[in-house]
Amino acid sequence: MKYISLRNTAFEGQNSVYLLDGDGPTTLVDTGVATPDVERDLRDALGDYDTTFADIDRVLVTHWHEDHAGLVARIQAESGCDVVAHEADAPLVSGDTAAYAAMDEKRRDLLAAWGTPAAKQEELAQTFGAHDDLGGEEADVTAVTDGDTVRAGDHEVEVVHLPGHAKGLSAFFLEREGRREAFVGDAILPKYTPNVGGADVRVDRPLATYLASLDRIVDLDLDRAWPGHRGPIIDPSGRARDIATHHDERTERVLDAVETRGTATAWEVSADLFGELHSIHILHGPGEAYAHLDHLARDGVLDATSDGYRLAD
Incomplete structure (x- = not known):
C-alpha cells in the first residue's frame, strides 16, 4: 500500500489518497479535488510508483465530498476504471444533477x-x-452497501458503512500483514473532529447516527486507520472514544x-x-x-x- 498526500486549500488541509497494487486490480482509495494543481500532484505521485491514471482499475470512494471524489471522472475517462461508492452517496459521486438539486x-x-x-x-x-470546479465531471459509479466485499490490489476489502459526517460514508476494511486496518475517510480524523449536521444535510438524526458509527469503529478493534486527511491513526478505538x-x-x-x-x-x-x-x-x-x-x-x-x-x- 502506498500513501499519497495531496494539497487541499479548500477544506481541511492535506488529503490522503492510497494506492493498492499487486496481482489484483490497481486501486485508489479517494482522489482529491478536481483542480489542476491537485490533479498534477496526483499524477506526479502516481508516477513515482510507475503508475498513471490509465493504469487505475478501480477507485474506492469513502464518501461523496469533492475533496474525496473530485477526480474520479477524469481517472475513469483515461482508464475506464470501476468507481465504487456506497449506495447512499453513489448518485452524488456520479454527478447526478437531480440528487444535487434535492440536497441543495x-x-x-x-x-x-x-x-x-x-x-x-x-x-x-x-x-x-x-468552488464549482472541485467536483469534476459525471462518472459511472458502482453502488455497494454495508458488508459487500471488493478486490483492491492484493486484498479483499469489506465495505463498512459509517454514516454521520456523510450519509454514505464507508470505510474499507482489510487485514494486512497481520493487522486489522481500514481506510476510514472522514469517519475519524487524527487532528480535527469531523463535522456532523452541516457536512451532509441528508443525514437524519446526525449526532445519534455519528455516535453509533463511532461505536462501530470501536467494535472493529482496528490496529490502524488510514484517514482521509493527514497521517495514520495508530489507536483508532481510542480516537473514536475521544471524539465521542x-x-x-x-x-x-x-x-x-x-x-x-x-x-x-x-x-x-x-x-x-x-x-x-x-x-x-x-x-x-x-x-x-x-x-x-x-x-x-x-x-x-x-x-x-x-x-x-x-x-x-
Missing part, C-alpha cells in the same frame, strides 16, 4: 430554519459558487447556551460555540449546533419551538 433545496430550507441571517446565506452561496467524549462536552456547552439565552436558534448557539463564521463554516457551524440541539430535543431535554430551542419543563 434541503440545505436552503435548513439554513433558514436554523436562523442563518440572509447575508450569511448569500456569503455561503458565493463560497459554493467559487468531545461531543459529550459540546452537548454541555450547547445546554449552557440555551439556558443562558432562554430560547436559541441553531445559528445563535453556533455563535456561542464558534464565534463569527465565514465561508463553509456558515454551514458547518449551525449544522453542528443543530445536530446537538436536535439530539437533545429528541431525548426530551429541549423543546423545539417556532422561535428556537428552550429547556424542557
Whole structure:
C-alpha cells in the first residue's frame, strides 16, 4: 500500500489518497479535488510508483465530498476504471444533477430554519459558487452497501458503512500483514473532529447516527486507520472514544447556551460555540449546533419551538 498526500486549500488541509497494487486490480482509495494543481500532484505521485491514471482499475470512494471524489471522472475517462461508492452517496459521486438539486433545496430550507441571517446565506452561496470546479465531471459509479466485499490490489476489502459526517460514508476494511486496518475517510480524523449536521444535510438524526458509527469503529478493534486527511491513526478505538467524549462536552456547552439565552436558534448557539463564521463554516457551524440541539430535543431535554430551542419543563 502506498500513501499519497495531496494539497487541499479548500477544506481541511492535506488529503490522503492510497494506492493498492499487486496481482489484483490497481486501486485508489479517494482522489482529491478536481483542480489542476491537485490533479498534477496526483499524477506526479502516481508516477513515482510507475503508475498513471490509465493504469487505475478501480477507485474506492469513502464518501461523496469533492475533496474525496473530485477526480474520479477524469481517472475513469483515461482508464475506464470501476468507481465504487456506497449506495447512499453513489448518485452524488456520479454527478447526478437531480440528487444535487434535492440536497441543495434541503440545505436552503435548513439554513433558514436554523436562523442563518440572509447575508450569511448569500456569503455561503458565493463560497459554493467559487468552488464549482472541485467536483469534476459525471462518472459511472458502482453502488455497494454495508458488508459487500471488493478486490483492491492484493486484498479483499469489506465495505463498512459509517454514516454521520456523510450519509454514505464507508470505510474499507482489510487485514494486512497481520493487522486489522481500514481506510476510514472522514469517519475519524487524527487532528480535527469531523463535522456532523452541516457536512451532509441528508443525514437524519446526525449526532445519534455519528455516535453509533463511532461505536462501530470501536467494535472493529482496528490496529490502524488510514484517514482521509493527514497521517495514520495508530489507536483508532481510542480516537473514536475521544471524539465521542468531545461531543459529550459540546452537548454541555450547547445546554449552557440555551439556558443562558432562554430560547436559541441553531445559528445563535453556533455563535456561542464558534464565534463569527465565514465561508463553509456558515454551514458547518449551525449544522453542528443543530445536530446537538436536535439530539437533545429528541431525548426530551429541549423543546423545539417556532422561535428556537428552550429547556424542557
